């Protein structure tokens with residue numbers, strides 16, 4: 511299989527962490543790509559008309575996307591380790607979607623900064639994206655610490671990758687302020703081999 515990827519993407523990182531945690535690294539060849547909304551460059555438009563990553567091309571040539579579909583597929587292939595049985599499954603999926611929402615908002619902030627000259631950026635729009643992230647961090651701190659401290663699952667992996675992306679691209683926002691339990695949890699989670707090996711640089 512081929513995974514079209516860029517390691518700076520937190521969505522790609524979810525998939526690569528899953529591959530490492532489930533012992534499937536050798537099953538997938540990583541294909542680096544680059545592009546943007548203006549110029550798709552080498553993005554996998556033949557496999558995914560949206561030209562987005564991660565996209566996974568399977569041995570029979572069929573493609574899977576987005577990251578949640580790919581992660582579910584690869585976990586199933588490994589015997590179902592990171593998506594537990596219901597009813598915990600519903601929490602895991604909700605937590606994964608919550609973390610993906612942080613990534614969505616953070617990546618939009620990143621693109622606003624790198625694709626627009628400073629005088630054309632919307633401060634209100636940037637703050638609106640950060641408000642989404644800030645509210646979500648509050649909810650993780652208030653309601654999700656018990657789940658985060660439970661058995662490893664894809665919800666935890668997604669939160670770890672989302673927080674890692676905040677450190678990578680939005681460090682000046684200091685997400686740890688006001689979220690001490692989440693900060694402690696992340697310090698331990700980021701020390702996993704799978705996370706250390708995939709840290710964006």
Ligand code: BEZ
Pocket residue numbers: 516518519520617620679
């Ligand atoms: C980044 O460089 O921040 C990035 C790259 C690819 C996808 C998303 C984010």
